[in-house]
Amino acid sequence: MPEKEKLMSMSEAIERYVKNGDVLFLGGFVQQEPFAAAHEIIRQGKRDLTLSKSAGMSLADQMIGAGVIRHLITSFIWNPLPATAHCFVRSVTQQIPHRIEVEEYSLLALNLAYFAGSLDLPYIATKTMLGSGFDWEQNESGAKNRLRFEQSPFTGERVCLVPPIRHDVGIIQVQRSDPFGNAQAWGMLGENRYGLQSCERIIICAEEIVDTDIVMRDPNRTLVPGFRVHAVVEEPWGSHPHPMAGYYDMDWLYFAYYERETHTEELFQRFMKKWVYGVQDRKGYLRLLGAKRLEGLRPETFTSEPVSYGKLTRHFEV
Amino acid sequence: MNETAESPTPVEQMIVSAARLIKNGSVLMVGTQWPVIVSLLAKSLHAPDIAICLEGGAVLNKIPDRVPFFTGDPVVNANCVLLGNSFDTLGTVLHGGKADMGLLSAASVDRHGNINTTCIGDYTSPKMRLAGSGGACDFGSLAPKTIIIVEHDRKRFPEKVDFITTPGYLSGKNSRTLAGLRPETGPHAVVTTLGLFHFDQEGEMILSAYHPSASVEDVRENVQWDLKVDDSVKPLEPPSEKELETLRYRIDPEGMYLRNARLLRGIQIAI
Numbered sequence: 328m329p330e331k332e333k334l335m336s337m338s339e340a341i342e343r344y345v346k347n348g349d350v351l352f353l354g355g356f357v358q359q360e361p362f363a364a365a366h367e368i369i370r371q372g373k374r375d376l377t378l379s380k381s382a383g384m385s386l387a388d389q390m391i392g393a394g395v396i397r398h399l400i401t402s403f404i405w406n407p408l409p410a411t412a413h414c415f416v417r418s419v420t421q422q423i424p425h426r427i428e429v430e431e432y433s434l435l436a437l438n439l440a441y442f443a444g445s446l447d448l449p450y451i452a453t454k455t456m457l458g459s460g461f462d463w464e465q466n467e468s469g470a471k472n473r474l475r476f477e478q479s480p481f482t483g484e485r486v487c488l489v490p491p492i493r494h495d496v497g498i499i500q501v502q503r504s505d506p507f508g509n510a511q512a513w514g515m516l517g518e519n520r521y522g523l524q525s526c527e528r529i530i531i532c533a534e535e536i537v538d539t540d541i542v543m544r545d546p547n548r549t550l551v552p553g554f555r556v557h558a559v560v561e562e563p564w565g566s567h568p569h570p571m572a573g574y575y576d577m578d579w580l581y582f583a584y585y586e587r588e589t590h591t592e593e594l595f596q597r598f599m600k601k602w603v604y605g606v607q608d609r610k611g612y613l614r615l616l617g618a619k620r621l622e623g624l625r626p627e628t629f630t631s632e633p634v635s636y637g638k639l640t641r642h643f644e645v
Numbered sequence: 646m647n648e649t650a651e652s653p654t655p656v657e658q659m660i661v662s663a664a665r666l667i668k669n670g671s672v673l674m675v676g677t678q679w680p681v682i683v684s685l686l687a688k689s690l691h692a693p694d695i696a697i698c699l700e701g702g703a704v705l706n707k708i709p710d711r712v713p714f715f716t717g718d719p720v721v722n723a724n725c726v727l728l729g730n731s732f733d734t735l736g737t738v739l740h741g742g743k744a745d746m747g748l749l750s751a752a753s754v755d756r757h758g759n760i761n762t763t764c765i766g767d768y769t770s771p772k773m774r775l776a777g778s779g780g781a782c783d784f785g786s787l788a789p790k791t792i793i794i795v796e797h798d799r800k801r802f803p804e805k806v807d808f809i810t811t812p813g814y815l816s817g818k819n820s821r822t823l824a825g826l827r828p829e830t831g832p833h834a835v836v837t838t839l840g841l842f843h844f845d846q847e848g849e850m851i852l853s854a855y856h857p858s859a860s861v862e863d864v865r866e867n868v869q870w871d872l873k874v875d876d877s878v879k880p881l882e883p884p885s886e887k888e889l890e891t892l893r894y895r896i897d898p899e900g901m902y903l904r905n906a907r908l909l910r911g912i913q914i915a916i
Contacts, residue, residue, distance in 0.1 A: 356701045356731070357717025381731075382717070383777070403777035407715050408908055409678065412776075419774040431763075433782035434700055435735040442732075454740065455786040458812040458824030459778075460763065465815070465824055468808055469769040476825070485825025514722050515701035516730045570719040577719055583909035584916050616916070629723050 332506040333559045334536065337608060340558035341367045344528045345496055350377040352441075352526050353386065354499030356517020357407065358572055360386050361500040361532050363565035363609040369393040370603060379494055381437050381518045384569070385585050388412040392595050393603070394424040400492065402434040407577075410586040414595060423592055430472055431461065436489050438518045443491035444525030452479065452486040462487070497526030500565040501550060502574065503541070504533040508556025511548040514572030523551050532562045534574050545634065562609055564621060575624040653884045655838035656796070656903060657892060658856055660686060661884040663748070663794045663836040671745035672696045672738065674784050675705075677715040679794040680748030682892075682902045685712065689891050698734040698744065700780035703727065712897045714907050735780055739787050746833070747788030749781055749811065753801045754793055756870050757848050758813025758832030760785060761806035768808055778810050785811035786826055790833035797837035797867055804870040814848025821848065840864045841881060849873060854881045 335343075345351065345368055353361055365386050368376075375397045380387050383404025390396050392414030404415045417423040432440060435455050443451040457476065460468040464476045475488040499519060501512040510531040512519065523529060529551060536559070542549060568581035589595040606612045613621065653661070660683050667673065667687040675684045675697050684697050689708055697705040699716040704727040709720045722728060730736075738744050751760040752775050762781060766772035785791050791813075795801060813832045814821050822828055835842040840855040851873040855864050857880045865872045884892070893903065901907040 357715075358719055358722075382779075401777065403779040405776035407717065409715070409776075410908070416774045420771060431777055433778045433786075434731060434780040435740060435783040438731045438735065454825070454827060455783045457786060457826050458809070458815050458821060459782050459786070460768065460809040461782075462824065466809065469767065470808075487825075513728070514719070515699075515703055515717060515728060517701045518731055520730055572719060572722045577714075579714070579907075580909065580912070580914050581916065583912065584914045587914070620916070626719075 330507045330553060333508050333556060334506050335558055335560060337363060337367045337532070337560045337562060338371070340530050340560050341371055344530055344557055345373055347374045348376070349495040350379060350493070352494040352497035352522050353378065353380045354497065354519045354522055355386070355566065355569065356382050356515055356519065357384065358514040358566070358570050359500050359512060359519065360384065360566045360569035361498045362386055362567060362569065363500070363562045364498045364530065364532055364560075365390055366603045366609070366612065369395055379492060381434060381522070383412060383415065385412065385582065388414045389599070389603070391415050391418050391427055392424070392589070393599060396427050398428045398430065400430045400432070400437070402432055402437045406582055406586050408582050408586065410582070413586070413589045417592060431470065432456070432472070432489070433459070436487070438521065439489045440492040441518055441521040441525050443489060444493040445521045448491055450475070450488045450490055452488055454486065456487045457485060492525060494526040496528040496530065497523050498530045498532065499523060499550070500532040500534075500562065500571070502533065502571060503535045503537045504531045504559050505537055505539040505542050505553065506559060507539065507553035508551070508559050509539060509542045509553040510550050510556065511542060511545070512550045513548055516550070520550060524555070529556045530558045530560065531556050532560045532565045534563050534565070534571060536561045544636070564613055565609060567616070573626065575621070576626055578624055650889070653889055654903070655856060657884055657889060658881060659794065659796070659836055659838045660892060661888045662841055662881050663792060664690070666792055666834055666836070667692050667695060667746065670694045672698065672743060674698050674700070674734065674739050674744050674747040674780070674788055675716065676700070676747070676749040676781060676784060677779070678750040679902070680750060681713050681716060682897060683748060683794060685896050686888070686892055689895060690888065698738050700731055700735050702729040702731050702733045704734065708896065711899070712901050714901065735783050739783060744788055745790065747784035747791045749784050749791060749793050751793050751795045751801070753803060753806055754795055754835055755802070755806045755813070756804050756850055757815060757817050758793065758835065758844060758850060759806050759809045759815065760793060760811035760813065761808050763808040763810040765807055781811045785813065785832070787830060789830055791831065792833055793835045795835065795837055797839040799867045799869060802868040814844065817848040839867060843875070845873065851875050852878055854879055856881055857883050
């Protein structure tokens, strides 16, 4: 298949590939969170999205507060300090800005749902979530979900059947990608691999764009092959305030700031006006943070020995 | 410890009591908050050969230079022998039956060791909404022994939780196995700032030991049901000098957990 370069700006990528009403997967398990992309989605006023994100965190919280989410698929939402995710709580308890529907799974069950989605399996059976409040045959919690509880045809034991979750579009922030979308990530990968593979369209946001040759010298690190990717955006610091292994630390104080600046709806709107609506793009956001703050987040370099996959040229000598 | 060292706080007693339950050589699934510091304390003292598995896909193998705020703290990255996908820990280790123990924090725990971290009040119209499961439900469903570590407060110990985020012994007796959960799994102990609890044959929490400065009556008053008490109930062994020094000066010198510094209260932040 002839490959073409897919480099474009964040605004173009979001405009072209994220549609109102989409089921949207946002990758990142605390690390590699696509904050820059989420802010652009909010700025473009996308609506009625289903957000699918295993680790909720403040990114999901902001999107809920901004009103772009209708339905949420997740395993948890919190501010990692730990502190309350205020927009999520306001939505569920006070219908502000509206009440989102929440479809919850345990973290393993959600990983299995993504796995089933990526392989196009009809369902996958597991021994987790049995007896929990989400086990509707055991409880009357009123929690709505798409789980089923059946006897295994093989062993007769009771199992939880997890449906496949597929996404219209998926976005992740990674360390590096070539211009074709061969994207490489390292750090704590969580659900990223199968979450991304269960998406029809994929947008890769990368700290750095590198030559394909760099990717090919260490292909174990590739999260998704370029032929599955639709857009590649070069977006340094795109995961801030969350971390990117080897590039920047978590901006811990920002989470306390976020918690304080969003504990009422009015404050949240002020926060968004400053950090999202009031800037044109990620560069504007980074200017607000200032170079000094960003430099303070850079870790010391800590490298392993380079690995060699071996360069081979022929089978044997006769 | 020097002469002027302060006596152990209830939180320090809780962390030390929980760490002592960890056997060297065991494979642990470690959840966020208290389990992080409990497992690190055990690893630096009597259990250097434990495997600390985290839900994001990490096997932590070293005491990091800074104590992780939570299990996704990027300091974990360069202190691991394996860093991969959630399937590598929650999947093949925990679901695959290779873990010995799961360590969890909780918002509330009930008489049968069920944990709630989802909501206060009714699920469909909650008074307060909490974070949700993350990997907690998986730990509680699948781990052979779950240790629950929680700061004691009467509100946190209802007879029945509002929502079962993480299954314990459900409604007691054989209800856990009837739900289909594997035999030989479930809560093993609850460790709090007031005491240490185990579970009897009925799957009901029973007080095994109490904090040295508290009494059995104090503990009974701080749960919302008629608490069973083990015949051999006794005060908890206070932290040794070595345990306390390791905890305070090696693992958490910044007081992130011991003094709640990670909540960043009272710090002026202008960005």
